[in-house]
Amino acid sequence: MATDNETIQTTTSPPVERLAYSIEEAAQMLGINYHSIYRLIQRGKLKACRALRGKLLISRDELLKLLKSE
């Protein structure tokens, strides 16, 4: 019974909103290839930050901003 309750709690808890995404995830979200993502970063159209080991991450806000800008 306790296990059932735990399962219910887990499945009904609200999804955690991600703050940042990897290059692969960003490419998937925008529907473009990796080269285009790096091109946008190089041109300053998409701001990226570096994680601890130097990997590039793109914030959710940046992605939304790019999709909404006209």
Next chain:
Amino acid sequence: MRQIMNHYQKPTVQQEQAAVEVKTAFAEHLNQFNASCDAVRDIEGNQSAIANEAFKSALLSCDQNKIIQTDDGTEWRHDLDLSKISSICHRRIAGQIEFAVVESLPLKPGREMKDILNRGDNVREVLQGFIRDQRQVLRLWKDDLNAQVKEHLAEKYPGQDMSLVADSFEYKMTRAISETYVHAQSQSHGMKV
């Protein structure tokens, strides 16, 4: 001396396995990266012919040339494609011809960015600027992918020295970018990834 010799010894079984695993994990990245390197190299190798063709197209321009309106509101006439999403275009202002490399990037929910990447009145210089920028993009990509590989190895093989695997991966990407194979080869650690 022994340490130096060990450096050039064959990789361990674990390092070989890690190298295969990394190659699989980053296969899509590597495929796209190599294809992009080839594309940039093709444009670089044919830049004179491309510039001549674009210039000719601009001179002979007629109403049939497709009009592209960029996000800044300016209108350009299409001359030739550099890739699926970028093309050389021109417009006439005050009796002169201005050239631009325009990128039409379709983003997922129905939005398309039409951006001017490089512009100027000399089509060769515009093309050279475009190639320079593309090489910067490839270097940015290479640095990021190397960081991803190092992170992947550190998480998957904690406490083990996988620098040989990471270095070999980096070498492969450097070689893909580099025009001079011999220079890149001197950084090799003798292991194929």
